[in-house]
Amino acid sequence: MKKWTKGLFLLMSLFLIQSCVKDIQDIENIEVENWQPNVALALVNTTVSIHDLLDNFDTGGYLNVDDDNFMTLVYQGNVFSAQGKEVFSMPDFSIPMIDTSMVLPYGAINTPFDIDFFSVKNGQLDYSFESPYTEDMNVIIEVQNLTKGGQILHFPMTVNYAGTSPMMVSGSIDLKGYIMDFANDEIAVKYIATNAAGDRKYLANMQLNFNSFEYNYAQGYFSQYQFDLPSDSLFISLFENAVAGNLHIQDPKMNLIIKNSFGLPIELTSENLEVATMSDGMMNIHTVLDNGVSFNFPSVMEAGQFKTTVIEINASNSNLSDVISSNPQQLNYKLNAMTNPLNDPNIKGFVMDTSRFDVDVELEIPVWLSASNFAVEEINEFDASFLDDVESAKFKLITENGMPVEAGVQVYFLDANNVVLDSLFSGGNQNLIPAAQVDSDGKVTASGMGNETVEINEARLQNFRNATQISIKGLVSTTDTGSVAVKFYTDYEMSFKLGVEAKLKQ
Incomplete structure (x- = not known):
């Protein structure tokens, strides 16, 4: 080129x-x-x-x-999507421990996403409780959903009696490197509190707060997310000095070249696709994008890879030939993209924090006219x-x-x-x-x-x-x-x- x-x-x-x-x-x-x-x-x-x-x-x-x-003249423009971390975020949630063992349904988490599991890039579990006893206590916090190296989160601590009662205890557990698994659609947590003699005890006002989650990889159903893609323009200076006359370009094309690493269905539509022309003013381009086009995505086994889709807009599936023959000056475009266009919760996929898709817009004008x-x-x-x-x-x-x-x-x-x-x-x-x-x-x-x-x-x-x-x-x-x-x-x-x-x- x-x-x-x-x-x-x-x-x-x-x-x-x-x-x-x-x-x-x-x-x-x-x-x-x-x-x-x-x-x-x-x-x-x-x-x-x-x-x-x-x-x-x-x-x-x-x-x-x-x-x-x-010769073919090629004009290029780009649209960049948001990254995966903007599509899905795991909300903070809290569990009040009214018993030593609690099992809550997944729905207790206020999120529209049906997540099977995600790997924790960053996150923490804050705990707080009161020990009403005038003796030292051994406390273990366990979260069945969190595993690292195949082992569930098992966090032991010793609460030393300091002469006052109740003892106020709080702290944080670093969750980096854990896998949070919701495969059973529930959250299971418990604590074990024992004294020196091994007697089981209850703690007062225990609260577990899961917060500040970031992920490397998440798998499940991510509902429908509307990407906020910016509008853009291509200036077509080939015709900038044109003032009148008849011109017909043979076989013009517009290519949308999409590279996608999101592991879930995404549909691309055109909110605005118009051309300012010298001959006929502003003209809309009617294409297959009017009804939406889904593009390729990697499978779970291809996580981290990009899949490419080329959408060709030509004389057979659009009015592009008429538009280009009207002496175009500028192409204006605003594209939309939505995940899971069918809104089918049975279609599971994945998102990585680095997931993205890029759209290259190419306008090809053959020097054949x-x-x-x-x-x-x-x-x-x-x-x-x-x-x-x-x-x-x-x-x-x-x-x-x-x-x-x-x-x-x-x-x-x-x-x-x-x-x-x-x-x-x-x-x-x-x-x-x-x-x-x-x-x-x-x-x-x-x-x-x-x-x-x-x-x-x-x-x-x-x-x-x-x-x-x-x-x-x-x-x-x-x-x-x-x-x-x-x-x-x-x-x-x-x-x-x-x-x-x-x-x-x-």
Whole structure:
């Protein structure tokens, strides 16, 4: 893939003259019959390919060149999802120990998620109780749901009598590295309090508070979660100078490339998918995303891996072709994603704290098109000081066009207030550059030849000297006035010879 630079490739032929004249050199003279000049210069004598223009024009996208040298413009954007830890979080919960052993249903935890188990990355169990006895006590706290290395949480402690009763006791147990298992849909906890003689005792006001959970991996049913995906835009500068005309792009595509490491079903929909166009204003793109598309996800055995899904939007499943042919300026998109679109609690999955999905948006515009009177305009600053000593001039342009476009051109000279002072040609746009001929596949078979002469007298030169800007306007059509679709290849070339005969002031 190669970086594509500025502008509309259809106007390469127009802007090439402008860019080349900026670097006027006294190179090989052009033979022009019957000229008797005071000064004759060859301004340009060069052959350029599309590759030669890549450093002078910028579309903001990329140029993909296949093995046959056929070109496709690619515009890219990205949407990033939230991470797994934002989809699911284990809430804090407390268990008042009104007996030495308690079994609570899973529903006692205030969560919409039906979690089978999760590995504890961070978390703690805070305990507090009162010992009403005037003797030392041995206390063990056990949580059947928490295991590490196959062993349940078994936390022993000694409460030393300090001469006051009741003894107030509190502390924390670090749960990092444990597995919290809810496979039986219950929470089972107990404590054992004994004195030195081994007699079992009751403790007063015992409270167990499970809090500050973070997880590495969680498995179960995660209900429905709506991702808050940001809206974004792609600026399509390919058509930024277009002002009118007919253009039809063959086989445009939009690809959504999704890489997902969430281990559960997720459905992608479009809340907004629209294009600001030059020809038809704002246009909505209607696609399969209107009804939602689910994408691939890894199995439990593939935890930590990404699965890729490519959703192709093309002319057969959308109105993309009509939208792209309306001279798009900007693509605006807002996508939505929801876990478990069927809301089926029997569909279990997993989430890791590092789980995420990424969506790459690619707009592919093949350089395979037909154009008829496609109008473009570009305005640039103009320094006419080089005309100060010129009384009259005659320009001659000879072209050999190996590209399947013909260009009608007019150059207007403007003052600082954008008032037109003069034009380079009389009678409107001049068809300066004839198109190459193409075969039935839209590929060039023979170059188009052009030969034009323009004479400028002193009165018109004075108008040019008063100008501070030039407006280059072009009407571009593909071969046979846009009646056939043509393809562009990187080895297409165009040759220019531009000479000037100038009569200098005495």
